Amino acid sequence: MTNPEEAERFKDAGNKALQSGNITAAIENYTKAINADGTNHVYYSNRSAAYLKNGDGNNALEDALSTIAINPEFSKGYSRKGAALHSLKRYNDAIAAYEEGIAKFPNDEALKKGIEEVKRDKDGPPRGMGGMGMGGGNNPFGNQLLQKILLNPKTRPYLNDKEFMAKIQRLQSDPNSLVEMLSDPRVMEVLGMSLGAGMGDDDEDEVEPPPGKAWETLRKQQVPTTSCGASCDDSCGAGTKSADVAMKDEDDDDEDDVEDMTDQNPAERKRREDQVAATKCKDRGNELYKAKKFDEAIAAYDEAIALDPTNMTFANNKAAVYFTSRRWDECIEACLLAVEVGKANRAPYEERAKAYTRCAKAYQKKGDLENAIEMCRHAQLESYDKATERMMKNMELDKKKSDAAAYLDDGKAEEAKERGNEHFRNKNWGEAVLEYEEAAKRAPNNPAIRNNLAAALCKVMDFNGAKKNIEKAIELDPKYVKAWARKGDIEVLMKENHKALDSYKTGLGIDPSNAACKEGLRKVTTMINYGASTMTEEEKLERARHGMADPEIQSILQDPMMQQILKDFNENPQAANQAMANPAIRAKIEKLIASGVVQTG
Incomplete structure (x- = not known):
C-alpha cells in the first residue's frame, strides 16, 4: 500500500542529505521514499542523481530507466539516463539517450549540454588503453584469443553465438571499439583472460545445456591473422593457426590449469580447484535437470554450493528445479538464498532481479499475491524490466479483485445498511453515507443499498456520487421503480429537468400508480412551464x-x-x-x- 505523505518526507530528507554532501544518507532516504510510494518518478530520478554522485553508474542507469518507464514525459529522466551512460563510458548509448530526450523536449538546455559533453569526450583521445596495447601495439583480440576461448570449458559456448563472434571480429579490426562493448560481460571476461587475469564467477542463471561442437564454429568464423596481429588473406600464409591445431591443443587444457595454479598460495589454489569442481557439479546438475531427475539435480547443485558458496547461480538453478517440480516453498527459499549470496558477492543486478522474479512467480502459484507483488517490487529495484512490471500490475489487479471478493458478506451488508438507516433517520448524513458505503462493498450488487446511498449522498450535496450510485441500482434492476423516482429527483437537483422528465415517465411506464414518480413528474412539468417566468x-x-x-x-x-x-x-x-x-x-x-x-x- 502506498503512503505518499511518508514518501514525501523521506524525499525531503534525501534532498537535504544530498545538498549537505551525505550521499549515502540521501540514497537511503530516496530508497525509503520509493518503498513507500513506488509510483512516483521523481524519487527514482533523485536517487539516480545520488548514485551518480557516488560513482555508481550502473545503479544510476537503472533508476533513470525506471524514471522514464513511470513517466516518459519527464525530461529529466532522459538527462539522468544520458548522464549515467556517460559515466559508464557508453558514449554512443549516452548520445542516443540524449537524442531521444531532445526529440521530445527540443528546448531543454540540460539535454543539449549533456549531449555536447558526451560528444566532446567521445571524440577526444582514448584514455586508459595504453596498458592493453590498444593505441597501436599488439591486439589482445587476435586469433590467440579465439584459441583460449575454445580451450576454456566456460567460454567455449560463446563461439556458437553469432552476436558475440561479430563483436570479436570487429575488435580484431578496430580495438578502440571496446568502449562501446563494455556492457557485455562476456567481452570483458575474455579480455581479462587474454591479458592473463583469472576467470570470474559463473553468472549463468537458467539451467543451460552443455556446450556444442565449438570447434566447428571456430573453424568457420576464425579470422586468420599474421604473427604481427593484423588481419590478412589466406594467401599470405604467415603465422596462421587453424582450428585443427586448436583442436589438438584442447587435450592439454587440464594440464595448463594445474600449471597456472602452482604459482598461487595453497588457499588460493584450493579456492580455484573448488570453483572448477563446483562448475562440474553444476553442469552435472543441468544434465540431470534436462533428464527430469529433479532430486539428483538438486543434490548436484548442493554439492556445487558446498564447494563454492559465493556463486548465486547454483542456488538459482536449484530454484528453477523446485519451480518446475512445483515445490513452491523450496523454490522461494532457494531464490532468497540466491539473492542473499548475490548481494554479498556483488553479483549483477539483473541476476538478482531474475531470482526475485522467480520467487514472485512461486508466491503467485501458492496464491500469496501480497508477497508475490512485494518480490516483483524488489526485482524492479534491482533491475527494471517491462515484463516484470506487467506481471506485477496484473498481480495487483488480481489481488484487488480477490480482496473485494473475500470481503463479500450479505449478512454484514444488511447490518451496515440498518446502521445507515438509523443514522439517516437521525439526520446524521455523514455517518449514514459511511455505513451505506460499507454495505455496498459487502454487497455490491444490491440495488436497494445503492438507492439508500444515493439518498444519503444527496443530503451531503454530492449529486454526482448520488447519480452514479442510482444509475448502478438501475443497471442491477431496470424494473426498480424507486430507483427511477430517485434518479428523477437527483436530476432535478442537478437542473437537468429534461432528463428528470424521462426518468419519471420511465418509472410510470413500469408502475403507472407509483406516487413518487407521479408527484415528481407534476413538479418538474410545473417548473418547466411556469418556472421560467420567475427567473432572471x-x-x-x-x-x-x-x-x-x-x-x-x-x-x-x-x-x-x-x-x-x-x-x-x-x-x-x-x-x-x-x-x-x-x-x-x-x-x-x-x-x-x-x-x-x-x-x-
Missing part, C-alpha cells in the same frame, strides 16, 4: 448553458432537420406546427424546452 435573465442563461452541456441536447441541435424546424418557429410558424404533429419531433422539442435551451413565452 442570468438564471435563464445559466440553465441554457447547463442544458447545452448534455450530449443528447447537443445531438438534437446538430440535426439539420431540427435546426430548420427551430428556424421555422420564427419565420414559418405554420410549417413548425405541422412538424410538431410528428411525435418524435415533438418529444425532441419538449426536451429542448425542458432543458432551457429553447424558451417559450
Whole structure:
C-alpha cells in the first residue's frame, strides 16, 4: 500500500542529505521514499542523481530507466539516463539517450549540454588503453584469443553465438571499439583472460545445456591473422593457426590449469580447484535437470554450493528445479538464498532481479499475491524490466479483485445498511453515507443499498456520487421503480429537468400508480412551464448553458432537420406546427424546452 505523505518526507530528507554532501544518507532516504510510494518518478530520478554522485553508474542507469518507464514525459529522466551512460563510458548509448530526450523536449538546455559533453569526450583521445596495447601495439583480440576461448570449458559456448563472434571480429579490426562493448560481460571476461587475469564467477542463471561442437564454429568464423596481429588473406600464409591445431591443443587444457595454479598460495589454489569442481557439479546438475531427475539435480547443485558458496547461480538453478517440480516453498527459499549470496558477492543486478522474479512467480502459484507483488517490487529495484512490471500490475489487479471478493458478506451488508438507516433517520448524513458505503462493498450488487446511498449522498450535496450510485441500482434492476423516482429527483437537483422528465415517465411506464414518480413528474412539468417566468435573465442563461452541456441536447441541435424546424418557429410558424404533429419531433422539442435551451413565452 502506498503512503505518499511518508514518501514525501523521506524525499525531503534525501534532498537535504544530498545538498549537505551525505550521499549515502540521501540514497537511503530516496530508497525509503520509493518503498513507500513506488509510483512516483521523481524519487527514482533523485536517487539516480545520488548514485551518480557516488560513482555508481550502473545503479544510476537503472533508476533513470525506471524514471522514464513511470513517466516518459519527464525530461529529466532522459538527462539522468544520458548522464549515467556517460559515466559508464557508453558514449554512443549516452548520445542516443540524449537524442531521444531532445526529440521530445527540443528546448531543454540540460539535454543539449549533456549531449555536447558526451560528444566532446567521445571524440577526444582514448584514455586508459595504453596498458592493453590498444593505441597501436599488439591486439589482445587476435586469433590467440579465439584459441583460449575454445580451450576454456566456460567460454567455449560463446563461439556458437553469432552476436558475440561479430563483436570479436570487429575488435580484431578496430580495438578502440571496446568502449562501446563494455556492457557485455562476456567481452570483458575474455579480455581479462587474454591479458592473463583469472576467470570470474559463473553468472549463468537458467539451467543451460552443455556446450556444442565449438570447434566447428571456430573453424568457420576464425579470422586468420599474421604473427604481427593484423588481419590478412589466406594467401599470405604467415603465422596462421587453424582450428585443427586448436583442436589438438584442447587435450592439454587440464594440464595448463594445474600449471597456472602452482604459482598461487595453497588457499588460493584450493579456492580455484573448488570453483572448477563446483562448475562440474553444476553442469552435472543441468544434465540431470534436462533428464527430469529433479532430486539428483538438486543434490548436484548442493554439492556445487558446498564447494563454492559465493556463486548465486547454483542456488538459482536449484530454484528453477523446485519451480518446475512445483515445490513452491523450496523454490522461494532457494531464490532468497540466491539473492542473499548475490548481494554479498556483488553479483549483477539483473541476476538478482531474475531470482526475485522467480520467487514472485512461486508466491503467485501458492496464491500469496501480497508477497508475490512485494518480490516483483524488489526485482524492479534491482533491475527494471517491462515484463516484470506487467506481471506485477496484473498481480495487483488480481489481488484487488480477490480482496473485494473475500470481503463479500450479505449478512454484514444488511447490518451496515440498518446502521445507515438509523443514522439517516437521525439526520446524521455523514455517518449514514459511511455505513451505506460499507454495505455496498459487502454487497455490491444490491440495488436497494445503492438507492439508500444515493439518498444519503444527496443530503451531503454530492449529486454526482448520488447519480452514479442510482444509475448502478438501475443497471442491477431496470424494473426498480424507486430507483427511477430517485434518479428523477437527483436530476432535478442537478437542473437537468429534461432528463428528470424521462426518468419519471420511465418509472410510470413500469408502475403507472407509483406516487413518487407521479408527484415528481407534476413538479418538474410545473417548473418547466411556469418556472421560467420567475427567473432572471442570468438564471435563464445559466440553465441554457447547463442544458447545452448534455450530449443528447447537443445531438438534437446538430440535426439539420431540427435546426430548420427551430428556424421555422420564427419565420414559418405554420410549417413548425405541422412538424410538431410528428411525435418524435415533438418529444425532441419538449426536451429542448425542458432543458432551457429553447424558451417559450
